[in-house]
Amino acid sequence: MRYFHPRRGGHKHISFPPDSHGFFYWHIEADAPPLSGQVRFRTTTSSDPATFPSGRDLQLPDGRMWNISIFDIAHGPHYSGLRAQLLSERLITAKVLGTALNISCLEGARTIHPATGSLLIWKFGQRFLVDLQSTGMYLWVIGSSTAGRLRLRHLFSVQGSESGSSGIVKRVNQAPFTGRALVQFERSTLPEHKGTRTVVLRIVEAIGLTKLDGSDPYGMPEPKHGGLVMSRRDHVHWTPWSVDVDRLQPGGKPRSSSKALAILFDNEADPAVGSRGSGES
Numbered sequence: 001m002r003y004f005h006p007r008r009g010g011h012k013h014i015s016f017p018p019d020s021h022g023f024f025y026w027h028i029e030a031d032a033p034p035l036s037g038q039v040r041f042r043t044t045t046s047s048d049p050a051t052f053p054s055g056r057d058l059q060l061p062d063g064r065m066w067n068i069s070i071f072d073i074a075h076g077p078h079y080s081g082l083r084a085q086l087l088s089e090r091l092i093t094a095k096v097l098g099t100a101l102n103i104s105c106l107e108g109a110r111t112i113h114p115a116t117g118s119l120l121i122w123k124f125g126q127r128f129l130v131d132l133q134s135t136g137m138y139l140w141v142i143g144s145s146t147a148g149r150l151r152l153r154h155l156f157s158v159q160g161s162e163s164g165s166s167g168i169v170k171r172v173n174q175a176p177f178t179g180r181a182l183v184q185f186e187r188s189t190l191p192e193h194k195g196t197r198t199v200v201l202r203i204v205e206a207i208g209l210t211k212l213d214g215s216d217p218y219g220m221p222e223p224k225h226g227g228l229v230m231s232r233r234d235h236v237h238w239t240p241w242s243v244d245v246d247r248l249q250p251g252g253k254p255r256s257s258s259k260a261l262a263i264l265f266d267n268e269a270d271p272a273v274g275s276r277g278s279g280e281s
Helices: 070-075 077-088 094-102 256-268
Strands: 003-007 010-014 022-027 038-043 067-069 105-107 110-112 127-131 136-142 147-153 158-163 169-174 177-187 198-211 242-244
Touching (some): 070 077
Antiparallel strands (some): 003 010, 022 038, 105 110, 198 242
16 A cells, blocks of 8 residues: 655655554445445544544545545455455445446547546536646546546637747647636536536636636636636637537437436436445444
8 A cells, every 4th residue: 555645747655644543444425326435544543443533534645535446446456455355344245346347448549447546426516626727637427337437628728729930830728717616517407408418517616716917819708606617619609518418429429428427317316326325444
């Protein structure tokens, strides 16, 4: 087991904090599917289990919780002991472990699996952070027995063209705002989406928002508390970012984003989602 300090270009190995003594336990949110399960470490003041409730979960330097996801537990040969313990205590089942092992998607010639550190979403209204300068981010939408990888591109930026001194036109990214946004997926209630299963992105909170001078030739709307994330889809007008999960691509195939976001609708009708709690090991 390792304690990582995340940084650009990879990970730097650093030691666990000196007060890392306590209990490993199995954590899963009360309304979450089994595929969101993870081993966490609760630091306590003594080895007495009675101190567990007053302890604190070990955190990484960036504030995220230290954990080992069920996906890494399923894949890693060095986690065979954890697999055996979780199965023997019936905190997970062999079926769930097999599902976690087999979930993947193709990215070119690469096979991608969810892993520890992957952003997992399973319900509408679940909040997550977006860097306003980021050109894209990945997340996994998970259900009781399935998952889909979703790429969110240019949520708060625009790709445009720029001619250099040599006359060569190149694509440039315009991101006029700095800071972060706390966002959540929602069912659309917009009139134009009536009768469809359409997803929009709501801005719950804009954090540290600053507009950069001279960086907004396209008139991007300012991200506001309670507003919707906007998209410049027709290269002229700004409209709410949205995905109709039942709309097919030319050729009759669903888009990868539609397949992933459709899981949010499926989860609302799935009794296996929302019936789990937390356990200790």
